[in-house]
Amino acid sequence: MPSARFSPEVSKAAAEWLTLSMDATFSTQDAERLQQWRQAAPEHEQAWQHIENISASLHGINARAAYNTLSTLHTPTRRSTLKILGWLSLATGSGILASRTEPWQLHMADYSTGTGEQKEISLPDGTQIVLNTRSAIDINFTAHNRIVTLLTGEVLVTTGHTAHETRPFQLVTIHGNIQPLGTRFNVRLSHDATHTTVLEGNVRITSQxxxxxxxxxxxxxxxxxxxxxxxxxxxxQTDAWRRGLLFANGMRLKDLAQELARYRPGLIYCDEAISxxxxxxxxxxxDTTQALNALPNSLPVHIIYRTRYWVRIAEFKGS
Structure with missing residues (x-):
């Protein structure tokens, strides 16, 4: 089967579903919801079939067995599962979890974080970098340049001021690069663009x-x-995530759900009627559960927990 190309959202959902199906708590009701997801759109079914073709092409290496074996190298979390799925996909030349997708980047990067994690990094030049949830960077310091590549996610950068440092510093993304001019700045990478906020100093952004x-x-x-x-x-409060906070000011409920989903393993769905x-x-x-449970205090919604990995924000229609 030729390498497939799916949207990042569908690829992530398909990978999440496969991860859920490997969980010992995966129930008959979960299987029914998976079937509903597959039937919701042709791309969903194509993505799922592609995952099954990946497993079939392993010529005797069972995907579940590979998960059970390889996950002993790390804590057997959902993040570990997705890493393994990325490895399986690369081994078969498949497209759904190819080298440009988030799970594989998190696995292969010099530094990365899992869902809900943050990590502080000190570089040799004195630069401080904080990685937000599900983020990954590569570091390439040479005799002539200092380059940090943001592969996925979000970072907060405070550039260093080491004496006699003459090498230019750049933060690079798939869209171009950012050159700080003695500064503190936040960078978030989305599928369509790179978003930069300057907290101190100045930066120059340059597209490809x-x-x-x-x-x-x-x-x-x-x-x-x-x-x-x-x-x-x-x-x-652009950098409020550094303190574990999200400030919403007239935010759409669907956008809020997407933000919370970045910090919570699994899926959060918001009904279109209330989006x-x-x-x-x-x-x-x-504590995203606390955040979700607070929503009915302000809006006519109720929160449905199908499993710990599946949450739906639904319209409240009264008793």
Whole structure:
């Protein structure tokens, strides 16, 4: 079967479902929900069939057996499972978890974090980097350059001021690069663009096509591979994630659900009927269950926990 290409959302969901199906707690009800997901869209079924073809092409290496064996090398968490799935996919030349997808990048990167984790890194030049949840970076310091590549996720960077350091520092993404000018800045990588917020100093962003923008403290700007968008005023508390907090100011409920999902293993679904409801408040990222359970206090919704890995924010229609 030729290498397939699916959207990042469908690829992640398919991988999550396969991981769930390997869990000893996977029930008949879970299997029914998996079937519902497969039937919800043609791409879902194609992605699932592709995973099954991966397993079939291993010529005697059973995917579950590989999981059970290889996971002993690490704590057998969902993150470990996805790492193994990435290895299995690469071994067969498949596309759903190819080398550019998040699970494989988390596995192969110089530094990475799992779901809900943060990690502080000190580089030889004095630069401090904090990785947010599900983030990965590579470091390449040579005699002439200092390059940090953000592969996936989000980082907070405070550039170092080591005496006599003359090598230029760059943070690189698939869309271009960021050159800090003595600064502290936040970078978040999405599928379509790189989003940069400057907390101190200035940075210069450059797209792959060479378009540039200067961003000053208190500003934010995004760039794609083809253009660097103008800077605008940054929202307050951009780096609140560093303190385990999420500040919502009139945020769409669906967007809030997507943000919380970054910090919680499994899936969070928000019903389309309530996706545009707006909410404001401060939510804890260290306890997403507490954050979810607080939603009915402000909105006509209720939270349904199918399993610990499957949460649905549903419309509340009364008793």
């Amino acid at each position: 096509t060479g378009e540039q923008q200067l961003i000053r403290a208190g500003q934010q700007a995004s760039f794609t591979a083809h253009q660097a968008l103008p800077a605008s005023t940054a929202p307050a 545009d409801l707006r909410i404001s408040g401060v939510f804890t990222l260290n």
